[in-house]
Amino acid sequence: MGMTTEPRFLQACRRQPVDATPVWFMRQAGRYMAEYRAIREKYSLLEIVRQPELAAEVTLQPVRAFDVDAAILFADILLPLQPLGIDFGFYKGEGPRIHNPVRSWDDVARLRPLVPEESLAHVLEAIRLVRAELDGKKPLIGFTGAPFTVASYAIEGGPSKTYKTTKLMMYAAPDLWHAFMEKLSDALAAYIRAQIRAGAQAAQMFDSWVGALSPQDYAEFVLPYSRKVLQAAQAEGVPVIHFGTGTATLLPLMREAGGDVIGLDWRVPLDEGWRTVGYDRAVQGNLDPVALFAPLDVLREKVHDVLRRAGGRPGHIFNLGHGILQHTPPERVQAVVEFVRTYSVQNT
Amino acid sequence: MGMTTEPRFLQACRRQPVDATPVWFMRQAGRYMAEYRAIREKYSLLEIVRQPELAAEVTLQPVRAFDVDAAILFADILLPLQPLGIDFGFYKGEGPRIHNPVRSWDDVARLRPLVPEESLAHVLEAIRLVRAELDGKKPLIGFTGAPFTVASYAIEGGPSKTYKTTKLMMYAAPDLWHAFMEKLSDALAAYIRAQIRAGAQAAQMFDSWVGALSPQDYAEFVLPYSRKVLQAAQAEGVPVIHFGTGTATLLPLMREAGGDVIGLDWRVPLDEGWRTVGYDRAVQGNLDPVALFAPLDVLREKVHDVLRRAGGRPGHIFNLGHGILQHTPPERVQAVVEFVRTYSVQNT
Numbered sequence: 001m002g003m004t005t006e007p008r009f010l011q012a013c014r015r016q017p018v019d020a021t022p023v024w025f026m027r028q029a030g031r032y033m034a035e036y037r038a039i040r041e042k043y044s045l046l047e048i049v050r051q052p053e054l055a056a057e058v059t060l061q062p063v064r065a066f067d068v069d070a071a072i073l074f075a076d077i078l079l080p081l082q083p084l085g086i087d088f089g090f091y092k093g094e095g096p097r098i099h100n101p102v103r104s105w106d107d108v109a110r111l112r113p114l115v116p117e118e119s120l121a122h123v124l125e126a127i128r129l130v131r132a133e134l135d136g137k138k139p140l141i142g143f144t145g146a147p148f149t150v151a152s153y154a155i156e157g158g159p160s161k162t163y164k165t166t167k168l169m170m171y172a173a174p175d176l177w178h179a180f181m182e183k184l185s186d187a188l189a190a191y192i193r194a195q196i197r198a199g200a201q202a203a204q205m206f207d208s209w210v211g212a213l214s215p216q217d218y219a220e221f222v223l224p225y226s227r228k229v230l231q232a233a234q235a236e237g238v239p240v241i242h243f244g245t246g247t248a249t250l251l252p253l254m255r256e257a258g259g260d261v262i263g264l265d266w267r268v269p270l271d272e273g274w275r276t277v278g279y280d281r282a283v284q285g286n287l288d289p290v291a292l293f294a295p296l297d298v299l300r301e302k303v304h305d306v307l308r309r310a311g312g313r314p315g316h317i318f319n320l321g322h323g324i325l326q327h328t329p330p331e332r333v334q335a336v337v338e339f340v341r342t343y344s345v346q347n348t
Numbered sequence: 349m350g351m352t353t354e355p356r357f358l359q360a361c362r363r364q365p366v367d368a369t370p371v372w373f374m375r376q377a378g379r380y381m382a383e384y385r386a387i388r389e390k391y392s393l394l395e396i397v398r399q400p401e402l403a404a405e406v407t408l409q410p411v412r413a414f415d416v417d418a419a420i421l422f423a424d425i426l427l428p429l430q431p432l433g434i435d436f437g438f439y440k441g442e443g444p445r446i447h448n449p450v451r452s453w454d455d456v457a458r459l460r461p462l463v464p465e466e467s468l469a470h471v472l473e474a475i476r477l478v479r480a481e482l483d484g485k486k487p488l489i490g491f492t493g494a495p496f497t498v499a500s501y502a503i504e505g506g507p508s509k510t511y512k513t514t515k516l517m518m519y520a521a522p523d524l525w526h527a528f529m530e531k532l533s534d535a536l537a538a539y540i541r542a543q544i545r546a547g548a549q550a551a552q553m554f555d556s557w558v559g560a561l562s563p564q565d566y567a568e569f570v571l572p573y574s575r576k577v578l579q580a581a582q583a584e585g586v587p588v589i590h591f592g593t594g595t596a597t598l599l600p601l602m603r604e605a606g607g608d609v610i611g612l613d614w615r616v617p618l619d620e621g622w623r624t625v626g627y628d629r630a631v632q633g634n635l636d637p638v639a640l641f642a643p644l645d646v647l648r649e650k651v652h653d654v655l656r657r658a659g660g661r662p663g664h665i666f667n668l669g670h671g672i673l674q675h676t677p678p679e680r681v682q683a684v685v686e687f688v689r690t691y692s693v694q695n696t
Contacts, residue, residue, distance in 0.1 A: 162673060164638050171642035211594070214614045214636060216653065246559070248596035249615050266562045267597050288562060290512050294519035305564065325510060 007139045009070040013202060013239030013261050015282050015315035021307060021344035022069035023337055024141075026243075027323030028062040029074045033330055035061045045090055049075050050122050056129035063138055065330065066337050070139050070202070071130060073195070075123055077145030077206055078153060080191045083119030084111045084184075086154050094158065101157040103165070108180045114187035116194035124198035131199040142200025144192040146207030146244070147185045147225035148218075154184070163212045170221045177221060185225035189232035196236040203233040204241040205259070208322070211246020218250055223257045230258035241284055245322050251276045265321030270309035274316075282315035289320045292332040299332060303339040312347060355487045357417040361550060361587030361609050363630050363663035369655060369692035370417035371685055372489075374591075375671030376410040377422045381678055383409045393438055397423050398470050404477035411486055413678065414685050418487050418550070419478060421543070423471055425493030425554055426501060428539045431467030432459045432532075434502050442506065449505040451513070456528045462535035464542035472546035479547040490548025492540040494555030494592070495533045495573035496566075502532070511560045518569045525569060533573035537580035544584040551581040552589040553607070556670070559594020566598055571605045578606035589632055593670050599624045613669030618657035622664075630663035637668045640680040647680060651687040660695060 009022040030036055036058055039048065048054045058074040078088055078096055087099040102108060116124065130140050148166075153159075155166045169177045192203050207226065210218065226242070233240045242259025244250065248268050255262060255277055264273040264285035274283045291302045303318075310316035318340045324333065357370040378384055384406055387396065396402045406422040426436055426444055435447040450456060464472065478488050496514075501507075503514045517525045540551050555574065558566065574590070581588045590607025592598065596616050603610060603625055612621040612633035622631045639650045651666075658664035666688045672681065 162638060164641065164673065167636070167638040168641050171639065171646045211615065215617055217636075246594055246615070249617070249620070267559065267594070269563055269597070272597070288515070288565075290510060290515040291519065293512065293516050298519045325512065 007069065009139050009317065010201060010239060012315060012317050013241070013282055017314045019345070020341050021310070021316055021318050023318040023340040024068040024070040024072065025062070025320055025324050025333060025336075026072075028066070028068060028072065028333070029058045030324060031326050032324060032328040032333075033061055033065065035065070045076065049079060049126075052122050052125035052129055055122070055126035056133065059126065059130050059140075060133055062333070063134070066334050068138075068337060070141050071134060072141040072143060072204070073123070073127060073130065073200065075126075075143070077143075077150055077208075079120060079123065080114055080116075080144070080187050081150070081154060083114055084187055086111070088153075096153060096158055098154055098157045101165075102151075102154045102180055103169075105176055105179075108176060108183065111180075111183050113183075114190050116191050120191065120194070124194055127195055127198040127200055139201040140199065141202045141204055141241075142192060142195030142198075143204040143206060144188045144195075144229060146205045146210065147181050147188060147229060148213070148222045149207050149209045150188065151181060151184055152209055154180075160209075163209065167213075167217070170217060174221075181221070181225040185228045188229045192229060192233045193236055196233060196238050200238065202239045202241065204243055204263075205229055205233070207242070207244040207254075210244040210250060213250070215249050215253055218253050223253055226254075226257040234258065234260070239282075241317075243284070248273075255281060261315075261317060263319070267321070270306050270316075271311065274310070274313070279313070279315075282317065283310075284317040284319045286319070286321040287336070289322055289325045289328070292320075292324070292328045292336065296332075296335060299335060300339050303336055304343055307340065307343050307347070312344075355417065355485075357487050357665065358549060358587060360663060360665050361589070361630055365662045367693070368689050369658070369664055369666050371666040371688040372416040372418040372420065373410070373668055373672050373681060373684075374420070376414075376416060376420065376681070377406045378672060379674050380672060380676040380681075381409055381413065383413070393424065397427060397474075400470050400473035400477055403470070403474035404481065407474065407478050407488075408481055410681075411482070414682050416486075416685060418489050419482060420489040420491060420552070421471070421475060421478065421548065423474075423491070425491075425498055425556075427468060427471065428462055428464075428492070428535050429498070429502060431462055432535055434459070436501075444501060444506055446502055446505045449513075450499075450502045450528055451517075453524055453527075456524060456531065459528075459531050461531075462538050464539050468539065468542070472542055475543055475546040475548055487549040488547065489550045489552055489589075490540060490543030490546075491552040491554060492536045492543075492577065494553045494558065495529050495536060495577060496561070496570045497555050497557045498536065499529060499532055500557055500560075502528075508557075511557065515561075515565070518565060522569075529569070529573045533576045536577045540577060540581045541584055544581060544586050548586065550587045550589065552591055552611075553577055553581070555590070555592040555602075558592040558598060561598070563597050563601055566601050571601055574602075574605040582606065582608070587630075589665075591632070596621075603629060609663075609665060611667070615669070618654050618664075619659065622658070622661070627661070627663075630665065631658075632665040632667045634667070634669040635684070637670055637673045637676070640668075640672070640676045640684065644680075644683060647683060648687050651684055652691055655688065655691050655695070660692075
């Protein structure tokens with residue numbers, strides 16, 4: 001941690017000067033790591049997240065392997081659905097499938113309130129275990145899916161290209177949409193609040209698929225619910241990261257919804273993105289995950305390009321523009337960490 | 349056509365004042381129409397495009413049904429691949445699959461030059477048939493895929509979420525990428541030129557998947573080849589539309605690549621998009637295709653929102669932000685045409 005008492009990740013979230021740009025990776029624990037695959041040979045994804053010792057172990061793997069500047073809890077954005085009464089499973093080659101999608105007033109009326117300390121106690125226990133293991137050396141990020149992205153799975157029944165059923169609930173049954181989002185955002189707010197109370201030192205809200213929406217629809221149907229979840233996290237006194245992809249035209253509204261740090265994907269050059277977001281917020285990003293498969297010199301140049309665009313301004317957290325891809329060579333993850341450290345020490 | 353000699357679609361492409369905002373729909377011929385499904389019961393997609401009479405008939409169906417302001421040739425962006433020596437088929441539930449994807453110097457060396465008058469004579473014949481049928485009453489738009497989007501299919505072997513193999517050719521084998529793009533863009537330029545010489549009165553270049561790229565990668569690896577195809581079309585003296593999705597951060601570069609008309613998707617509010625593109629170009633768009641499933645009053649409001657943002661400025665062509673979706677109710681397509689005509693006559 002150098003001469004400071006607080007980890008550089010948390011300093012950067014607050015736009016304080018740091019000794020080197022902090023770096024971590026969305027989906028940094030996962031199949032591209034042999035250590036993770038060894039555990040996945042014995043347990044399914046849901047088995048891992050339901051056993052705190054396993055979830056903690058998987059969370060710590062990339063911290064040990066790559067010395068990243070933050071751990072992020074190993075979990076899935078769909079976890080809060082099951083205690084609400086929305087059942088799902090993961091199926092090879094097709095991703096998650098919801099068994100009872102939310103389409104009607106009855107479906108919404110049937111939703112149970114979320115009490116994370118009861119139904120998601122295993123997640124909170126994993127947080128306590130990770131914190132104990134990290135022993136103050138690295139901060140732990142908790143996370144939740146954003147209301148729109150989680151709702152899109154719950155309504156569509158799985159991944160979607162067009163989000164047709166979700167958008168049609170907005171357009172054809174706006175009262176139903178708002179009723180569902182009210183309940184869902186209450187649940188996600190309770191979930192992230194509980195994670196922070198269990199020890200998460202920062203929180204990220206993933207609105208991965210929000211880029212499917214027009215700014216007009218986002219403002220009317222999504223912003224208030226995202227704001228509720230972000231404010232619940234911020235009220236606990238930790239920095240909050242607000243992330244989405246394909247958000248070039250949504251950034252001003254995402255800023256309005258909230259977040260100390262706004263996540264950028266590679267479609268927005270970091271300097272332009274930061275200008276749009278405003279320098280009174282920190283930004284996180286924004287290397288294309290495919291760059292980690294490129295030759296080392298190309299990868300180095302792309303990492304440097306991101307850092308050059310950040311310009312040494314306090315408040316940049318290095319990350320990819322979306323999660324690490326399967327089959328990413330682990331040594332390239334390591335290389336990115338080193339490129340970021342070396343460049344930012346030399347240039348800031 | 350009112351009192352003018354030229355169809356309003358062509359006038360709008362040239363930013364001339366029109367009696368009503370012209371409207372047509374990307375993928376306006378297709379499965380959502382019973383007339384089309386009747387033909388598809390007997391013929392595959394490739395059988396239709398290879399028989400000029402069938403292709404012409406399908407092209408004309410939406411013109412007859414909805415009185416749209418332009419016909420667009422029924423074809424597929426992958427058609428030029430086969431004469432180059434890249435074989436493909438369409439497979440239920442997975443879309444197109446390339447049998448011999450382009451990955452190596454040998455693959456590129458093996459590509460044959462495209463002589464559209466020989467290998468794609470059926471497409472040119474369909475254009476002549478449609479022109480004869482339309483008899484000057486509506487203009488016919490020819491089209492080609494853009495080099496990046498066509499290359500992404502040829503390299504990935506089918507649709508992709510990450511475009512990993514395509515981007516890695518750029519990053520790891522840039523000479524190979526440029527050699528392939530040189531040949532491919534020559535072929536696509538020859539193809540659109542031949543369509544115009546056969547009678548297409550405007551041309552659209554579809555770069556549907558270009559939104560996967562950072563502006564930096566677009567500028568280095570894509571722009572020069574897109575420019576070549578667009579210039580080949582413009583050199584024939586017809587207006588050219590340059591279309592992509594997810595392009596919010598690419599619009600200034602797409603403008604630089606060329607096009608009399610720049611296509612916008614619904615992620616960019618039309619007024620902001622036009623400001624970014626510049627008022628010395630026309631714009632096309634940009635209703636979310638999902639809006640056509642919405643209740644009529646919501647659909648009307650969304651059509652009006654697009655037209656209000658266009659502000660009656662000459663040079664707006666009404667369209668969706670991407671192709672018509674399967675199962676779209678045909679009466680909603682009709683309704684959009686009527687909403688556009690009524691509103692734009694009353695307000696401009």
